[in-house]
Amino acid sequence: xxxxxxxxxxxxxxxxxxxxxxxxxxxxxxxxxxxxxxxxxxxxxxxxxxxxxxxxxxxxxxxxxxxxxxxxxxxxxxxxxxxxxxxxxxxxxxxxxxxxxxxxxxxxxxxxxxxxxxxxxxxxxxxxxxxxxxxxxxxxxxxxxxxxxxxxxxxxxxxxxxxxxxxxxxxxxxxxxxxxxxxxxxxxxxxxxxxxxxxxxxxxxxxxxxxxxxxxxxxxxxxxxxxxxxxxxxxxxxxxxxxxxxxxxxxxxxxxxxxxxxxxxxxxxxxxxxxxxxxx
Amino acid sequence: xxxxxxxxxxxxxxxxxxxxxxxxxxxxxxxxxxxxxxxxxxxxxxxxxxxxxxxxxxxxxxxxxxxxxxxxxxxxxxxxxxxxxxxxxxxxxxxxxxxxxxxxxxxxxxxxxxxxxxxxxxxxxxxxxxxxxxxxxxxxxxxxxxxxxxxxxxxxxxxxxxxxxxxxxxxxxxxxxxxxxxxxxxxxxxxxxxxxxxxxxxxxxxxxxxxxxxxxxxxxxxxxxxxx
Numbered sequence: 163x164x165x166x167x168x169x170x171x172x173x174x175x176x177x178x179x180x181x182x183x184x185x186x187x188x189x190x191x192x193x194x195x196x197x198x199x200x201x202x203x204x205x206x207x208x209x210x211x212x213x214x215x216x217x218x219x220x221x222x223x224x225x226x227x228x229x230x231x232x233x234x235x236x237x238x239x240x241x242x243x244x245x246x247x248x249x250x251x252x253x254x255x256x257x258x259x260x261x262x263x264x265x266x267x268x269x270x271x272x273x274x275x276x277x278x279x280x281x282x283x284x285x286x287x288x289x290x291x292x293x294x295x296x297x298x299x300x301x302x303x304x305x306x307x308x309x310x311x312x313x314x315x316x317x318x319x320x321x322x323x324x325x326x327x328x329x330x331x332x333x334x335x336x337x338x339x340x341x342x343x344x345x346x347x348x349x350x351x352x353x354x355x356x357x358x359x360x361x362x363x364x365x366x367x368x369x370x371x372x373x374x375x376x377x378x379x380x381x382x383x384x385x386x387x388x389x390x391x392x393x394x395x396x397x398x399x400x401x402x403x404x405x406x407x408x409x410x411x412x413x414x415x416x417x418x419x420x421x422x423x424x425x426x427x428x429x430x431x432x433x434x435x436x437x438x439x440x441x442x
Numbered sequence: 443x444x445x446x447x448x449x450x451x452x453x454x455x456x457x458x459x460x461x462x463x464x465x466x467x468x469x470x471x472x473x474x475x476x477x478x479x480x481x482x483x484x485x486x487x488x489x490x491x492x493x494x495x496x497x498x499x500x501x502x503x504x505x506x507x508x509x510x511x512x513x514x515x516x517x518x519x520x521x522x523x524x525x526x527x528x529x530x531x532x533x534x535x536x537x538x539x540x541x542x543x544x545x546x547x548x549x550x551x552x553x554x555x556x557x558x559x560x561x562x563x564x565x566x567x568x569x570x571x572x573x574x575x576x577x578x579x580x581x582x583x584x585x586x587x588x589x590x591x592x593x594x595x596x597x598x599x600x601x602x603x604x605x606x607x608x609x610x611x612x613x614x615x616x617x618x619x620x621x622x623x624x625x626x627x628x629x630x631x632x633x634x635x636x637x638x639x640x641x642x643x644x645x646x647x648x649x650x651x652x653x654x655x656x657x658x659x660x661x662x663x664x665x666x667x668x669x670x
Binding site: 187188189190192193194196197199200201204266267268269271295296298299336337339340372375376378379380382383386387 | 630
């Protein structure tokens with residue numbers, strides 16, 4: 163199949179113009195309107211994809227930062243730093259909300275869902291480290307309320323009142339929340355392995371319990387959820403298995419292995435974990 | 443503070459509510475697909491040699507059937523919150539494109555013009571702009587128009603068989619204009635673009651028909667009458 167013929171064939175078009183100038187035909191006029199409508203939509207979509215990519219990158223960086231909590235003395239410092247980063251991410255999500263003002267969110271959902279999922283992953287990871295609980299959808303949404311000082315048109319000169327702050331909200335969809343939480347389990351597994359490596363004996367057991375709860379939750383949802391959930395459930399099982407194995411090893415051999423050797427035992431185990439999973 | 447279990451059953455509530463809506467929509471869409479097939483069957487008969495004389499009556503019959511379409515669409519509108527149109531869009535996208543095609547085909551057969559998006563919306567009793575409610579997405583409209591283009595290339599062939607040598611010329615002009623229209627669009631690599639890529643084959647086919655007619659002097663086109 164040849165490629166789409168571009169502007170390169172004016173001959174045929176010239177032939178088609180038998181009945182006078184085409185440019186004034188109603189069909190062409192209508193298509194000019196469609197062109198504009200489609201371009202506007204595609205532009206918005208592209209802008210959203212770009213913001214979403216930024217949200218993804220910044221969220222990933224926050225997650226990397228949060229993984230340091232297992233190896234630094236002052237957890238609170240890391241958490242504070244991650245707060246700052248997450249504030250930045252939220253600002254970007256505010257831009258998404260701005261783009262979506264007056265639109266049907268679902269129409270552009272595909273453009274920004276990766277970013278939102280990554281944000282859910284980051285924010286729930288931070289929440290877990292801080293509170294040892296699962297962040298709820300409401301709690302996430304509650305932080306995605308943005309105050310936008312309405313910009314008054316320049317022509318509206320001095321006498322126009324400052325419109326006051328305008329409230330803009332972004333609602334994370336339940337499916338995005340679920341997928342983000344599914345990704346969270348991969349991070350928790352990593353955290354478990356690395357905390358063992360640091361001689362932390364309690365965290366792995368807490369984590370295995372938490373992961374089991376999440377796993378049960380996903381099993382409860384089963385195939386009622388979106389298609390991607392069932393795919394992630396498989397990875398979740400693997401993560402859970404690794405954490406459970408780690409706890410098992412700790413229980414069985416913990417008393418035998420000197421603390422300073424634990425790191426070696428587990429770092430060799432961690433190496434067996436495929437490098438690319440849990441990253442996405 | 444919600445426990446993990448509570449959180450998941452809360453989400454599950456969302457998901458099953460969503461599934462119920464989809465179930466309802468699917469039922470109505472099935473009814474719409476049924477009636478769309480009926481309309482297509484009525485219109486298919488124009489390809490028969492005998493059907494050419496019956497075009498007006500077939501169109502009238504099709505327009506009658508569109509009444510049922512309107513009832514079903516009215517029913518569909520009640521199945522979900524209107525601001526969530528795109529959440530469930532995939533369910534009726536296909537059938538709405540078919541219906542657009544059918545409406546466009548009827549209008550073409552009646553007046554030999556391209557149906558406007560407003561006319562289609564009117565025939566289906568829906569809106570053009572999203573803000574006003576259940577509407578016809580511009581891409582679905584365009585997809586429907588492209589389906590009609592391939593139907594017309596078939597009609598060109600069959601009208602020659604039926605002895606109507608002028609119709610292919612008119613169809614050719616019409617399709618060429620449509621082609622120029624589509625060239626104005628900057629399509630992304632999406633299903634619409636894929637379908638548009640098929641338009642050139644329809645154009646080609648009609649050109650071949652016109653060529654066959656003109657070298658045999660069968661086409662009575664005023665300007666091209668000189669070629670032998």
